[in-house]
Amino acid sequence: MHYVCPACESENKLDLTFPVEEYVCQTCSHLIDATGNKQIKHLKVPTENVVLDVGQKGKIKGVEYTVVAIVVKKYGNSIFWREYSLKDSKGNDAFLSESDGHWVFLIPIHPDDFKSKNSKLPTYAGRTYRWYENSQCSIDAAAGFFDEHLDFSIATYKEYVNGTRMISQEKTSKKSQYFYGEHISKYEVKRAFKIAHLPYYTGIGIVQPYYFDTRQALNIFCVAALMICLLQLYVYTSRTNETVFEQSINFTDVKDKELVSKSFTLSGGSAPLKVNAFSAVDNSWANVQLSLVNESTNEVVYTSKDIEQYHGYEDGESWSEGNQSEDFNLCGVTSGQYHFLISAEKDGTLPSFSGLMSPDSKVTVSRDRSGIIGITDLLSGQTTTFTDGKILEKDSSEVARLAKTSFGTQKLDSLINAEALRLTSDPISSNTYVQLKATWLPVSFWNFGFILFIMVALFVAMWIGKHFFNVNKWKNSSNTPYTTS
Template sequence: MRLSNILTPKLFKNTKFIDKMHYTCPLCKTENKIDANFHVVEYVCKACSNLIDVSKNTSTKVIKKPIESVVLEVGQKGIINEVEYSVVGIIVKKYGSDIFWREYYLKDNKANNAFLSESDGHWVFLQSIHKEDIKRKSWNSRVVEFHLLNYRWYETTECHIHAAAGFFEDRVDFGLSTYREYVNGTQMISEEKSNGETQYFFGQHISKYKVQKAFKIQNLPNYTGIGIVQPYYVNIKQMINIFCVAALLICLLQLYVYTTRTNYPVFEQKIKFEDVKNKEMVSKSFTLSGGSAPLKVKVYSGVDNSWANVQLSLVNESTNEIVYTSKDIEEYHGIEDGEHWSEGNTTEDFNLCGVSSGKYHFLISAEKQPSMETISSNTVSSDNGVTISRDVSGIIDVVNNTTKETVSFGDIKTLEKDSSDMGKLVKQTFPNQNLDSLLNVNPIIQTPSLSVTSDDSSVDIKATWLPVSFWNFTIVLVLMIVFFIACYWGRYLFNVSKWKNSSNSPYPQS
């Protein structure tokens, strides 16, 4: 069994102030005083650690000084919940052979009692409550009710005083005391049974930083484990409220953007490469209205075994903000080992994300692969059955003059190895001849004509104001839900860990 974090004695009673406390130890003659007024029955001499009976002015016993992680001093003042308290006593409790925790006895200026208890770096602020306010069926009941809240029995422990310092208005009881703690979240009821009497205390978690600020101290014990009334790291109820408000605002914003957006093509123009060679063209202006949304840009050029490049700058005419982008258009094809291959495309598109409403224009520049005259050599068969030609890039075109079928080969070796009908026809037409030598005979300079189906002299640019995207809206809501589930599950694991040292845990123990 592990001792719970909070145990509280009944050494103080609320009394009226009678005088400032000045006591001289009868043994070492050290003056002991504190700036608080209440009836003192016993005190511990700060010099010799003798427990002095005030009425007899004699020593009862020598007590150990509280040194185990004690951070407050007798006489130190601090403000908690807007009430100033003085530390009038310090008790170190011990359970078993090596478990200690500290209790600081406080008095306000009206002689009301309060207590600070610290164990493993976790702090609880406690105050006395009336026994009549506690509703329970029996001493062995696992649940008690206080102010309409149920508190579950955490643990029952026995302990004794290990060390003490300060002033006490009741005699210090060094015998065994029995404590029973009942917990509800960050609150607890501590039930103390000693010398045949029972007292109750109501406790609440208090942050170590609040204690540090209240008493203006530099260092406090570090956290170890999970405290008996330690709150979860995230307030689930507050998080639900925040997430609900945030989700509502996101939905309203999405609704506004959706209802104010008009989806239509906003720009379309054919640009000749020669018109923007080594310069930029300023396009006509266009207006975007409504909420922010992607602007989709589509570019097309009839490239054929070549490339083109388009540079676009989207200019906001009101703010002069510029978004720059560049896109390559490439398309290549051919035959290798008798197999047709192709890569690239004559059309490319991309999105400019998060473009807000306003008046815009494009700055456009473009270039294509430089054109050149191609040199080809051709050889025609003696019966005009086959025509073979090779262009400057090394591509071999074979034409069946009878069927008008044309097949292209990457190089001579590919043609020589080809086993298709066209390859067999070439071998039959030019038996035992060196095709490479044949193609180098009678070279003819040819200028390639433009394809009927493609035009690589210009580029077409089209911009479309896209419909409002629900992707960002959806992903944000999904992330909020995932985060909530993770926090909720984390709180469950947190509570399981908090109650693992209790023999009365409401959670299944592994």
């Protein structure tokens, strides 16, 4: 349609399919009576937070609409909201209402469809709505084309809410209208009309949905919990504790080097590998360094464990602490082929002893913890020391020759090491090995329970959050269903 403004003689064009009663000139902002082609009054131009233009097209719920008019309404002196009048190709009406960045899509409904047996709890389409509040407003600014005369008198709005739906009754001195509205996200409006920017929303809108769909979340959590339970049941019934490695390692065999264990295979789901380490420590300590090597990926998991046990008497009472056995877990071990790299050390190095006498009773041998060997000539009573057995074997002194002759062997080092274990009274020295045992456990129930706890906690937090969300949504209503302090 084509209209020439009688005030400024500018053209106003728009492809419309309905009869126009009034329009606002796009150039001079005068309200024009289209039938009499005369100016009525000058209007304020809608500008603040107005994001749609008259004539702009967009598709909502599969229907293409044209923006035919924009009206800014005012409540009190500082509260404003914007209403965009829409028309489809058949001339049907629809409206987009935006307040503080929250959008509602509305369509007119017949008053008889809105049943009101209870003035505060009427029904529409099988849903019960709760009266929210009454408000009075007037037109502050306007633009576009109108199929009826604008009413600048005070209008009363009565709003009823059910979740993300609402019924709005607009009542003026001339007529009363009802509208059914649903929340529409600003992103949907942005896509529908291809808008670059939209107003940021503040506060909670009257039909704004909660941030999470608690019913859908409950269904997801229930399905996830059921699947986790079935998986846990399968893994638990298909697996038992399985000893995959067991070996005693002499400290002398791993001194300054690592022992490579035999390979072993783990089959099944990811689970903890429990390792037990035992050493006969007595007022001493031992340490085990263990590396689990995945032979397919060469991934290495390293751990170290101290084994300590001490005891004694103090103030007439005995005390003890530590243990000769320690357990630790390598968590989340997957199936595959593995082996261990093992090294270990202990408090003290060699068994100490004294009083090893030769068969001819001419010499005695002793050794301290540091490995120093003492040879005593019983005839002269003199003692000569050597740093270790190998040096003693190579020594050509008189006392060394006497020892070799008295014991009848050149291999004194081997003899001393063998006899030391028999003669030693030192508990530290007599501890010669560490025993390792690795057991692959079933999947831990701790992880299973923790996941279920997290899901329950999340749902409870969402439910509590929804309660406070609704309390804040209804805090401006005089008919709130929530207790207020």
